[in-house]
Amino acid sequence: MQTEAIKRAREYIKEADALLITAGAGMGVDSGLPDFRGSSGFWKAYPAIKDLGYSFVEMANPRWFKNKPALAWAFYGHRLNLYRETKPHKGFDMLLELGGQMRDGYFIFTSNVDGHFQTAGFDKERIYECHGAINHFQCTKNCTKDIWDAKNIQIEVDMEIFKALNFPLCPRCGAVSRPNILMFGDWNWNSSISDYQEMRLGDYLERLRDKESKIVIIEMGAGKAIPTVRMFSENIAEKPNAKLIRINPRDTSIDDRWGVSIELGALEGLRRILE
Numbered sequence: 001m002q003t004e005a006i007k008r009a010r011e012y013i014k015e016a017d018a019l020l021i022t023a024g025a026g027m028g029v030d031s032g033l034p035d036f037r038g039s040s041g042f043w044k045a046y047p048a049i050k051d052l053g054y055s056f057v058e059m060a061n062p063r064w065f066k067n068k069p070a071l072a073w074a075f076y077g078h079r080l081n082l083y084r085e086t087k088p089h090k091g092f093d094m095l096l097e098l099g100g101q102m103r104d105g106y107f108i109f110t111s112n113v114d115g116h117f118q119t120a121g122f123d124k125e126r127i128y129e130c131h132g133a134i135n136h137f138q139c140t141k142n143c144t145k146d147i148w149d150a151k152n153i154q155i156e157v158d159m160e161i162f163k164a165l166n167f168p169l170c171p172r173c174g175a176v177s178r179p180n181i182l183m184f185g186d187w188n189w190n191s192s193i194s195d196y197q198e199m200r201l202g203d204y205l206e207r208l209r210d211k212e213s214k215i216v217i218i219e220m221g222a223g224k225a226i227p228t229v230r231m232f233s234e235n236i237a238e239k240p241n242a243k244l245i246r247i248n249p250r251d252t253s254i255d256d257r258w259g260v261s262i263e264l265g266a267l268e269g270l271r272r273i274l275e
C-alpha cells in the first residue's frame with residue numbers, strides 16, 4: 001500500500017508546475033531537534049521545566065518575560081542556541097533542488113520558528129512563517145513596531161539552574177525584548193513580518209490560479225495538535241489542480257481525493273519519493 005502511495009506521490013510531482021512545501025514541528029526532528037509532543041516529550045528536552053511542573057503551553061507564554069525574564073530567556077535562549085547549532089537535514093536540500101526544477105517555482109508555509117528553511121538556502125521571499133521566527137526580536141511592550149535581527153545577539157543560559165545569564169533589552173525603551181514568535185495567550189506579538197510573508201504567499205497562489213498551474217503540496221511533520229499547517233494544506237488540496245503528499249509517521253489520515261499519505265518521518269519519506 002505504501003509502495004502504491006510512493007508511486008502516486010512521484011506522479012503528482014512529475015505532473016506539477018509548482019511546489020508548495022508545508023512543514024510542522026515533525027520536520028525538525030530528523031535534524032535532531034527535540035520533539036515537544038506531549039508533556040513527556042517536552043520534559044525530556046527540558047528536565048528543569050519538569051521540576052517546575054510547567055507544560056509547553058504554560059512555558060510558551062509571554063507573561064514570563066514580565067514576571068521572570070531570566071526563566072523566559074532560559075527557555076527561548078536555549079532554543080535560539082539550539083536552532084543555531086543544528087544543521088537542517090538532507091531533506092531540505094532535496095526540496096530545494098525540487099523547487100528549483102518547477103516551472104512556476106515554490107513557496108513554503110511553516111509553523112516552525114527555527115529559520116531552517118533560510119539556513120538551508122531557500123529564498124526568504126518565498127517563505128511564510130505563520131508563527132514568526134526565533135531569530136527576530138521585538139520589544140515586550142511593543143513600544144515601536146520595530147523587529148530586529150538577533151544574529152549578533154548571544155544569550156548565555158545556565159542549564160543547571162535554568163536561568164539566562166543575560167537577556168536582551170529593547171534598544172528603544174529598555175524593556176525586556178522577546179523573540180518575535182506567536183506564543184499562547186499572546187496579545188503583543190508583532191505580526192508585521194509574518195503578515196507581509198502571508199501577503200506574498202497570497203500573491204503567489206493567485207498567480208498560480210491565473211496560470212492554472214498544477215500544484216503539488218508536500219506536507220511534513222504537521223500533526224493534529226495545532227492543526228494550522230494541515231488545514232492550509234487541505235484547503236489547497238481541495239481545489240482543482242492541486243495534490244497533497246502528506247508525510248508523517250502519525251496522524252496519517254487523508255481524504256483520498258486530496259492525495260496520498262506516507263507513514264514515515266520527513267527525511268525518510270522524502271528519500272523514498274525523490275531518490
Ligand SMILES: [Zn+2]
Nearest residue numbers: 139143170173
Ligand atoms: Zn521597547
